[in-house]
Structures are given as C-alpha cells and as structure tokens.
Amino acid sequence: MRSIETIPPLDSVILEMAEEGDIQGLQNAVARDPQAVLGRTDRGWTLLHRAAVFGHTDIVDFLLNQGADPNARDRRRFTPLHGAATGYSTQVPAMALLVAAGAKTDERNSDWQTPLMVCAQYSNPYGMVYLLGCGARLGFKDRRGRTALEAAKQALADVFKGGRFARQRSDLRDMIYILESFKATDTPDNLDRPRDRQRQRRVIRTSMTGIGSDG
Template sequence: MEFPEDFNQLELLDTHGHLIPRGARSSWTASKDDEAEADEGDRGEEWYQNKEDALKDKSKELTLWAAENNRLPTVLRSLTADPSLVHCCDEDGYTPLHRAAYSGHVDVVCALLASGSKVDPRTIDGWTPLHSACRWSHVAVAACLLRHGAELNARTNGGLTPLHLAASYTSSSKMDSTHILELLLSKRNLRPGLRSSGGETAGDVARRSGPHYFLFEMVEECVSVLPS
C-alpha cells in the first residue's frame, strides 16, 4: 500500500488501524483457520508450547513471536543461542523490541534492552518502539524506553511523534490514556508544538479526538497576573 508524502497518518490509523502489523501478523506461519481457532478459545500453555515447537527451526520468527507473546524464557533462550537475533526484524521492520512494546510486555522490553537491542530502531514507516508503546498507552513500557534514552520527539514518516499517538486516545482504558499523556507531557525536553505532515500538533489531535485536551495545559506558556 503506497501513500503520498503528505498523507495524514492519523486519519489512516482511524480507517486502517486494523491493518497495522502487530508483530507476528507480518511473518505468521499458521493458517487462517488456525488463527481463527486460537482466537475463539483460551490460549493455554499447551497452545503456546505447540507454537514454539512449530517455530523451533525458525529462530528469527520464534524470537519475534516470543517477544510479542510475552514468552520471556523463550526470548532469553533464543538470544543465548544467537545474540544477533535481538536486532532481527520482520518484513515491515518490526523488531522484537517493537513487538514487545506494541503488546505492553515490560519485562521482555527490559530483557531485550539488556541484551543489546537498540532503543530506537525504525520500521519502514519510521515507527520506533516508543511510538508503538504510546499508540496503545503502555505506560510502563514507555517509561522503561525513556529511561534507556528513547528519542522523546521521534517522528514517523508521516511526522507523528509519540505524543501525537498518545493524544489520539486509542486505549480501551481511559486511565491508561491519561497516564501516558501525563508521562510524556512531564518530560522537560518534550516538543509539543511539532506538527505532523497533516499540519496538526498533538494538542490539535487531543482536542478533536479525546477527552484529555486539558492535560496539555501542562505545557502551555503561563500568563502572569502579577504586576510587573
């Protein structure tokens, strides 16, 4: 799918968000029937073991899948056998760190960073793991990435910052959406005035798409009412 350089990436999220690769979807080896069957029932330990067995001879796919599915022991075993797998990626450019961040698995995120993962790898669309964490309001993951030096104002190919994505209010939990914004807005080096390719600031996005615009008062210039 190709888009002009000036397309509005936030509008694309609204209309095609279900097509954004959530890790394993881009290199998933199961059939559609298998996926439907798995979605219909609970995924017990036996299901996960069967998946690991199916991917045991595909080390890259196994590492990516394990990172997305919070299989920390499997991730660690893979990296022990081949440390370079910490940098592997799928056809969309999603690394194990992206997948763990996307899914909110903070222990896996910390383990990958400790194993040498770059904190700001880019997908083909320019997303960093911090973008992925903020898109789905994973506060603990975002905080961990920022502690490890993640670029707070990183911009995607469409000019979106993590703050733009947090402001779009996409989380099913109102509290998580509030907390991710509070985390980002409290950072000293935040540049809230950056505009996307569609010309919007994160505050503009929050104003039209969520109930949390008032939080942006944290970064507004104060007006002094004291006599000079």
C-alpha cells in the first residue's frame, strides 16, 4: 500500500465535484485522469471520503467501481465510513455501499472511535441502527474511555446544558434507548461479538419505528 506522501495530490476542482454531487463532471474528470480516484488532499482525504460525508450515493458507487479503497484513511485515520457516520438518514445508502464494498465497521480513527461512536457523537440514529445491524461491536472505548453508549449520554447532557436543539435531544434519547436495548440482548464471546442476532434484529426493527419522533 502506498503512503499518503507518494499518492498524487487531489485537484481542488475535482474534490468540489465530489462534495457537491456533480456526478457528470466527476465522471468526465476521472475519464481524463483515472489517477484522481487515488488522489489525496493535504489532510489525506480521497474523493470517496468527501462523497461519503455528503451522502452522494451515485458518486460513492461510481468511485468504488473505479477502484477507490473503501478503507482508505485520512491523516486522522478516518475512513469513508467514519465520514458517512457524521451525517443523517441520507448517508445510510452510502454507508451500505461502502460496507458492501468491504468497508470495516469496527475500524478506529486516531481518537480510537469506530463509525458507531461517530454516529453517537453526531446524533445519527439511522447510521447507528444500520451499523448495529451489520454487527458493529459495542465494547470499544475511545481515547476518553467512553463507549458509544457513554458518548451518546454525554452528548445528551451537553445538549441539555445548552438548552436548545430539540430534534437533537430527541435523536440522542432514541440512540440511548436503542443502545441500551441492544446491549441487553448482547451475550459477548471472547471476541466481544454478539451471539443473539435474532433478538437484536427484533430490537432494530422495533427501534426504527420510533426514530425521529419527539419525546
């Protein structure tokens, strides 16, 4: 695998196409310069990182078909799946494409966060439920010693302290409920892998019906 330093720099115009969802422009640019798929910014971002962050599913699909690495890491060790986890419901199809292409659900960034933890940090219940359904593990802790559940509880406390963002409070409550319910069905083995998949799938289906409602 080539280091970031040996990969060609990414043109800012092409990067903007990935961020803004300009699929036609991006396809034309890649046709002229196929190496752009492997290009990096000074932060280590690839086109796939940026398309995933903004939930441009058609561009994510195109880049994966052109050989983009679903597990590429930027300088903070974020993968495209970490990027997609910062979003909301519109990012879930992009997450699904990444996982189908081989993205690892339990990769950890420089803060030791998995994509599941990033969902908790960014109040993304839809992404969280999707990752749980893919078998994302609950037991990891970030550099501050917090699990995804503990991070969600801290985020809720911070939001209440600010006295605003009613929608975010509702989402965080949903996430805490789902994580606690999911944890209750978790019988981990020595790899911290949940065994009771059938019960956990029922928790996911039940939880999805309540996400986004005010509580």
